[in-house]
Structures are given as structure tokens and as C-alpha cells.
Amino acid sequence: MICPRCDDSRADKIFEAPEDGSWELYRCPRCYFVWRNTEEEEVTNPDLYDPRFKLNEEKIAAMDPKPPIPPIRKENRTRHRDGG
Amino acid sequence: MPYGSLRDFLVKAEEEGQLLRIKEEVRPEPDIRAAACAAAKIPGGPVLLFEKIQGYRDKQVVMNVHGSWENHALTLDLPKKTTVKEQFHELAKRWDRYPLPAKRVTDAPVKEVILDKDFSLFRELPLFRVNPQDGGFYLSKACTIARDPENPENQNVGIYRIQVKDHDRLGIQLSAQHDLAAYLRKAEERDIPLRVAVSVTNDPIVSFVASSPLKYDEDEYAMIGALRGEPVEVISSERGNLDVPAGAELIIEGEILTRQRSVEGPFTEYTGSYSTSMLQVEIKVDLITRRRDPIIFENLYTGRPWGEIDYLMALNTSLTICKQMKADFPEVDAVNAMYTHGYCTIISSKMRFGGFAKTLGCKLLSTPHGITYPKLIIVVDEDVDPFDLEQVIWAMTVRFRPERDIAIIPNAPASTLDPAHLVRGLATKIIIDATKPVFPDIPLSDAGLVDLPEETAYWMDEIKKRMEELK
Numbered sequence: 001m002i003c004p005r006c007d008d009s010r011a012d013k014i015f016e017a018p019e020d021g022s023w024e025l026y027r028c029p030r031c032y033f034v035w036r037n038t039e040e041e042e043v044t045n046p047d048l049y050d051p052r053f054k055l056n057e058e059k060i061a062a063m064d065p066k067p068p069i070p071p072i073r074k075e076n077r078t079r080h081r082d083g084g
Numbered sequence: 085m086p087y088g089s090l091r092d093f094l095v096k097a098e099e100e101g102q103l104l105r106i107k108e109e110v111r112p113e114p115d116i117r118a119a120a121c122a123a124a125k126i127p128g129g130p131v132l133l134f135e136k137i138q139g140y141r142d143k144q145v146v147m148n149v150h151g152s153w154e155n156h157a158l159t160l161d162l163p164k165k166t167t168v169k170e171q172f173h174e175l176a177k178r179w180d181r182y183p184l185p186a187k188r189v190t191d192a193p194v195k196e197v198i199l200d201k202d203f204s205l206f207r208e209l210p211l212f213r214v215n216p217q218d219g220g221f222y223l224s225k226a227c228t229i230a231r232d233p234e235n236p237e238n239q240n241v242g243i244y245r246i247q248v249k250d251h252d253r254l255g256i257q258l259s260a261q262h263d264l265a266a267y268l269r270k271a272e273e274r275d276i277p278l279r280v281a282v283s284v285t286n287d288p289i290v291s292f293v294a295s296s297p298l299k300y301d302e303d304e305y306a307m308i309g310a311l312r313g314e315p316v317e318v319i320s321s322e323r324g325n326l327d328v329p330a331g332a333e334l335i336i337e338g339e340i341l342t343r344q345r346s347v348e349g350p351f352t353e354y355t356g357s358y359s360t361s362m363l364q365v366e367i368k369v370d371l372i373t374r375r376r377d378p379i380i381f382e383n384l385y386t387g388r389p390w391g392e393i394d395y396l397m398a399l400n401t402s403l404t405i406c407k408q409m410k411a412d413f414p415e416v417d418a419v420n421a422m423y424t425h426g427y428c429t430i431i432s433s434k435m436r437f438g439g440f441a442k443t444l445g446c447k448l449l450s451t452p453h454g455i456t457y458p459k460l461i462i463v464v465d466e467d468v469d470p471f472d473l474e475q476v477i478w479a480m481t482v483r484f485r486p487e488r489d490i491a492i493i494p495n496a497p498a499s500t501l502d503p504a505h506l507v508r509g510l511a512t513k514i515i516i517d518a519t520k521p522v523f524p525d526i527p528l529s530d531a532g533l534v535d536l537p538e539e540t541a542y543w544m545d546e547i548k549k550r551m552e553e554l555k
């Protein structure tokens with residue numbers, strides 16, 4: 001299955017309606033997009049997905065981490081090595 | 085009698101004619117979002133209870149709990165016709181009862197079912213996409229609980245947007261200024277784990293306080309107690325020594341995956357715009373506790389204002405700012421920071437002397453919330469109800485002199501979510517003084533204000549009563 005948002009071909013079915021199988025859920029392992037096969041075509045069809053919201057490897061690589069990851073404090077690194 | 089859970093509140097809402105049961109089967113998308121959006125756009129709009137969700141036999145969805153002033157009044161255990169200004173002043177009184185600490189219990193329905201392996205969040209909750217371009221299914225009204233790793237007595241309960249990314253994986257947005265982000269920074273600097281619990285479907289007063297901008301070391305549970313008039317009941321999480329609301333429907337427990345980030349979003353924010361996708365924090369879920377089925381899943385529709393989120397963040401934000409301003413300027417009567425989370429804020433106050441409105445505008449801009457959010461600040465006299473926009477606009481038309489009464493502060497700190505930004509995080513602020521000029525300023529030349537006829541209040545009650553009788 002192709003991810004409608006980032007076109008990754010590894011997207012896969014992860015769940016279906018527990019009562020009656022009336023819908024299925026799919027998930028993309030790259031951009032974590034999750035969608036239901038019964039949603040609007042603008043959500044489920046890669047060709048109709050709003051281009052402003054499309055993602056790709058370059059866009060993901062350029063994203064900022066929120067919040068930024070701080071450096072590990074020196075005293076904690078030492079403590080880890082000492083096993084304390 | 086305060087509520088103990090959302091279920092208690094729903095009983096009251098139904099008695100008061102503010103609960104609408106949607107009995108027919110609805111599709112997760114787009115039915116729930118459309119109905120929730122509509123309910124909040126209707127003045128006096130009801131709480132919606134969706135009894136049958138396509139694909140689930142044992143789940144229900146509740147929307148629009150805070151989404152009208154009538155619902156809002158009922159969540160505070162007030163008569164449903166209580167005006168906004170009356171709700172504000174009642175909350176201001178209750179606020180002063182802080183702290184009223186939580187009461188610990190050892191048994192609660194939320195522990196009826198405990199799942200610690202092979203669970204799926206998609207099975208446990210009837211999740212749905214809130215807006216079409218959201219990056220996934222969101223818990224938009226769940227409360228997240230964590231403890232400060234340096235000072236564990238410090239516990240935070242806050243509403244953060246949460247994306248369900250897999251059966252046992254959540255994404256969570258932590259902005260630098262929020263308490264949980266401070267906890268995370270401490271945990272990441274020490275390279276130690278950080279446990280969290282996510283409480284789904286709560287007594288409405290819990291969500292109300294969890295979305296208030298309280299100070300870092302203030303105890304949300306003790307504020308919930310103050311506002312409801314009795315201690316709120318909490319129960320221990322299964323792991324990690326967290327206090328979770330005993331009245332919750334379902335609790336998700338897990339650990340933040342520290343020192344890593346992954347794609348999250350977009351999600352529709354209170355501005356009425358989608359935020360961008362960013363690399364954000366993830367939670368690995370290892371345990372779920374819940375009531376027996378049927379589970380009620382309460383969620384929040386966010387879209388183009390006005391909507392439920394505007395009601396939810398209205399009086400708690402306004403009141404926090406008002407208390408902070410009053411500490412230095414007791415003449416402040418009320419603050420309305422309801423519009424786009426305070427992007428427009430209206431202050432009503434007595435005036436000490438000419439030009440004092442500008443002093444108040446600057447004071448607002450130095451409160452914790454006021455540093456960033458307000459862009460358009462309007463100051464009115466105490467005889468103008470800041471929650472009544474018709475009165476505010478009237479004051480602007482007859483008391484405001486543009487050549488003297490505007491102050492502009494260019495390039496000041498601003499909300500990073502403002503879609504109108506030129507530089508993200510900066511905005512130009514404008515203070516509008518719509519008060520009557522007082523000494524030493526030049527008084528208005530035609531200042532003979534007409535009072536309301538003395539018996540207007542009597543007749544208002546009388547007419548309302550007789551109108552009710554006509555029904």
C-alpha cells in the first residue's frame with residue numbers, strides 16, 4: 001500500500017473494524033500517517049493528497065526537533081560509568 | 085454536588101436539556117467532526133453523545149462538553165443561564181479557595197480492566213481524524229500527568245495534543261514554555277526515563293484546570309478541589325507513582341522515549357489553522373487501565389473559531405491573567421482573554437489618572453501568558469462589561485480618540501502559532517485606550533452619560549419570566 005502523504009510503498013494494514021470489518025486502518029512506517037480506507041479521497045489517495053501537506057525524505061530531514069534535545073550533563077555521564 | 089466523572093456530568097446535562105443523543109450509526113469520519121463543529125456554532129449548543137460508532141459495538145463518543153456558555157455553566161455546577169461575567173466572578177471567588185488537595189482512593193472503576201500486553205489503542209478507543217489534513221487520529225482533550233524528575237512532589241496535569249501513531253505508540257507536542265517540557269529537559273539532561281499517564285474522558289473540571297496557565301509549582305489537583313468545592317479523588321497509576329483522576333474512563337500509562345524525536349502532526353490549532361509537521365516526542369505505551377465497556381471517549385473538535393476549544397480556554401486564561409494583574413493593580417475589574425487564546429484581550433478597570441490604560445496594557449504584556457499571546461489589547465472603563473462585545477465596541481466608538489489613544493509596540497515576543505507572523509515568534513502589539521479620559525487628560529466635551537432607567541433590571545427579569553411562561 002502507498003502512503004497517501006509521503007508515497008512510501010511500505011505502508012501496511014494494521015487494524016480493521018472490530019465489530020464488522022466495515023473499515024480498515026493503514027499506517028506508514030516513515031511518516032506515521034494513519035488512515036482509514038473509508039475516509040475522503042483527499043485523505044486516502046496519494047494523487048489527491050493536498051500538495052501543501054505532502055511529505056518526503058528531504059522535508060522530514062529538514063524538520064526541527066521540538067523541543068530541542070539538550071546535551072547530557074557531564075556529571076550524569078560520569079555517574080553512569082561509575083554505575084552510581 | 086460536584087461531579088466525579090464525565091458520566092455524572094452527562095446525567096446533569098441530560099436533565100437540563102443540554103445533552104443530545106445521536107442514536108443512529110455515525111461514521112468516524114466525517115460525521116463526528118461535522119456534528120461537533122455544528123454543535124459549538126449553535127448558541128446554547130448541546131453536548132453530543134454518539135451512541136453507535138461504525139465498526140464498534142462497545143464504544144461511544146462524547147463531543148462539545150464545554151462548547152456553549154450553557155454547557156460551561158453546567159460543568160461548574162451553576163445554573164445554565166449564568167452569564168459569562170457571572171461565571172467569571174464566581175470562578176474568581178472559588179479560585180481563592182486554592183489549595184484544596186486531592187483525596188487518595190484505592191479503588192475506582194478505572195481499574196476494572198487492566199491490559200498489560202497485546203493491547204491496541206485502536207481497539208480500546210473509537211479514534212477518528214478531527215480535521216482532514218491532520219497527520220493522524222488525535223486525543224485532543226486527554227490530560228497528561230507526570231512528575232518533575234528533580235523534585236517529584238511537583239506533579240503536572242496538562243492537556244497536550246496527542247497523536248496515536250500505533251497500537252502502543254503516541255506522539256505528544258511539548259512546547260518549550262510548558263511544564264512537561266521542563267520535566268523532559270531535566271530527564272534528558274540526566275539521561276533517565278520519564279513516566280507519564282494519559283487520562284482519557286474526565287470530569288469537565290479536570291479538563292478546565294488542565295488547560296489553565298497555572299504557575300510551574302501550582303498543583304492542578306488542588307486547584308480542581310478549590311473550583312469544585314470538594315477534594316478531587318485520585319488513584320495511583322499501576323507503574324511510576326503518578327496520581328491519576330479516579331473518575332477517568334481510561335488511563336494510558338507509558339514512558340517517554342527520551343533523546344529522540346519523530347514526525348508528528350500537522351494538527352488543527354486554536355488559531356483555526358493547521359500547525360506544521362515537526363519532529364516531536366514519542367511515548368511507548370506499556371499498560372492501559374479502564375472501566376468495563378461500553379467506554380465513552382470524550383474528544384475535542386478544533387477548527388475555525390468559535391468552537392469548543394475557545395470556550396474551554398476562555399475563563400481559565402482570563403482569570404489567571406486577571407489575578408496576576410490585580411496583584412499589582414487592584415482596580416482591575418475583569419479581563420477577557422477569550423479571543424484566539426488571548427491574541428485579543430480586553431481589560432476593564434477603574435482609572436487612577438489620565439493615561440493609566442496604557443500602564444495596564446503594559447502590565448498585561450508582562451504577565452506570563454501576556455508576554456507572548458496578546459496582540460490587540462483594548463482597555464475599557466469598569467462600567468463596560470469586557471465580555472459583552474457590543475459594549476466594548478460602543479466604548480471604542482464614543483471614548484476612543486485614535487490620535488491620542490493608541491500605543492504601538494513593534495517587534496515584541498509573540499505566539500509561534502500566529503499565522504499572521506512575518507518573523508515566527510515576533511509580532512507588533514497595539515494598545516487601544518477606550519476609556520473616558522480623566523485628569524490630567526482633556527475630558528470628553530459631551531460627557532453626560534445616560535444611566536439605565538432605575539427599574540431596568542426588574543423589568544428584564546419580569547420580561548424573561550413572562551416569555552418563559554409563553555412557551
Ligand SMILES: [Zn+2]
Binds near residue numbers: 003007008033
Ligand atoms: Zn508516509
